[in-house]
Amino acid sequence: xxxxxxxxxxxxxxxxxxxxxxxxxxxxxxxxxxxxxxxxxxxxxxxxxxxxxxxxxxxxxxxxxxxxxxxxxxxxxxxxxxxxxxxxxxxxxxxxxxxxx
Numbered sequence: 719x720x721x722x723x724x725x726x727x728x729x730x731x732x733x734x735x736x737x738x739x740x741x742x743x744x745x746x747x748x749x750x751x752x753x754x755x756x757x758x759x760x761x762x763x764x765x766x767x768x769x770x771x772x773x774x775x776x777x778x779x780x781x782x783x784x785x786x787x788x789x790x791x792x793x794x795x796x797x798x799x800x801x802x803x804x805x806x807x808x809x810x811x812x813x814x815x816x817x818x819x
Contacts, residue, residue: 766776790796 766772791800
């Protein structure tokens, strides 16, 4: 029985200390991931500013996106949902305002 208890304690200790190591490693990787994502974003912006072909393509995409948004927003169901969303947002703002007073 004592041997089983000691074995259980040893396994628990290994898991606990192993988890700390994984947490540190995970934190390092998450930090690295964020740094790399930021670098990629900045590089994309740089390319869009410097490369005329990419700049032109980006402008076309933005124009198409704007056109799509206008067509989607013109649908009756979308307008109805947008109105409901505005009412909910206004209600939230009113409640926040009441809390602040």
